[in-house]
Amino acid sequence: MTTHAPASTGMDSRLDLGFADSGDGGPSLRRELFAALIEVVSGSGEWSEQTAARIHGEGVAWAARGEPVSALRVAVQETTEHIMVSSGYTTAGTEGARGEFDRRLADAGRRVTRELNRGFFAHTGREAPASAPVPPRPEPVYAPPAYAVMALRVPGRPIRDVEEVARGHGGPETAVLASARGLYVLTPAARHEESVDLAGRIHRDLGATARLAVHWKPYNEVTAGQLLVDDICAVVDALGFGPGVYQLDDVLVEYAAAQTPDIAQRLVGMVQPVLDDRVLRETLSAVISAEGDTDLACELLTLRRTxxxxxxxxxxxxTGRRVEGPRDLQVLRTAVAVAAIMRH
Incomplete structure (x- = not known):
């Protein structure tokens, strides 16, 4: 996934991907603001000529659309607020780093605002004010937000459809991200139960073929949450689960086994020779999907019984396991799931 900020900022910059293009220029501006602010904060207080030119151009484009200059300042302030909330410097034990980060971010905001103003007034032909600093931002008073973190597998549905559904239920702060594995939804949620309810409503509107994994995480653990829901999806896919909403509890045994290195290695070693053979892999997958019913598995594969x-x-x-034995089948099922988690 594409990020704007280097790792040294200590923040999950992928939260910025919630600004999706809507055609009015606002989200594009905010993405440019985000990238510019992080570039200044992450470096030595400087930014590249290319970044400065892009910000200047955003000011020109804003004026060309007839938008007020005051809205530019509001956009800068809101973007700095977004960065502060999304950063890791609001957690306990980071007061010194937080103060330094806050100062650098305020300086970056003033630099970005000046360049926006230059672009804006260059288009209008008027002279820019001598200084246009970002208004002082009061110390934020908030409880650290938490998020419903979801991984979606929605074959055939374009991302715009997913964004519309997700934001329709989660509100304008909902972020929809894309990666090689699939789509993610991040939306503020006060409690785990709220996350599950939200996931159910999103799934209902996305249609019967969608598979969705959901977990609830504090804002500074969103990346860990994405890895977790990815693992849930990997298990769901490997075991042939049908469409629906899945939580950690649905794959708890498989996930726990994957977190224990000795057990995970033993399980993967047992099943890997089968997984390396496409025909045998399909056979085992069919038996697992049929919950050990070999007659049904044979029908699923449309094979002659012999x-x-x-x-x-x-x-x-x-594998050294009997697929028709309930205990052995559970071991094989767990091994296939652990291999999927380790592989993806």
Missing amino acids: YFDRRLRRVEEL
Whole structure:
């Protein structure tokens, strides 16, 4: 996923991806502001000529659309607020770093505002005011926000549809992110129960084919939350679960096994020879999907029984487990899930 800020800022800059293009120029401006502010804060208080030119151009474009200059200052202030809330410097034990970060961010805001003003007044032909600092920002008083973190697998649905549904239920602060694995939704949620309810409503509107994993995390653990819901999705996909909303509790055994290195290594070693063979992998997956019912698994694969039994015997030889034994099937199921988590 694309991020604007280097890791040294200590913040999860992917939260900025919540500013989606709507065609009115506002979100584009805020993304440029975010990138410029982080560039100044992360460096030595300087920014590149290219960044300064882009900010200047945003000021020109803003004036060309007939928007008021005051709205530019509000956009800078709101973006700095967004960065402060999303940063890791609001947590306990970071008071000194927080003060330094706050000062650098305020300086960056003033620099960005000046360049926006120059662009704005260059277009209008009027002279810019001598100085246009960002109004002093009072010390924020808030409880650190928490988020419903969701991973979505929605085949065939464009991201704009997902954004519309997600923001329709989660509000304008909802962020929709894209990665090679799929889509993510981050939206403020006060409690875990609220996250699950929100995920259910989003799933209902996205349609019957969607699979969605949800977990609730404090704002400074959002990245960990994304990794967790990715793992849930990996298990759901590997075990052939149907469409629906899934939580950690739905894959708790498999997830716990993956977090224990010795157990994870043993399980993956057991099942890897099967997973490396496409035919045997499909056979085992069908048995797991059929919850051990070999007749149903044979039907799912549309195979003659003699061919199916031959494959099944090979799976049992390689793993040392009987697929028709409930305990062995649970071990194999867990092994397949752990391998999926370790692989993705």
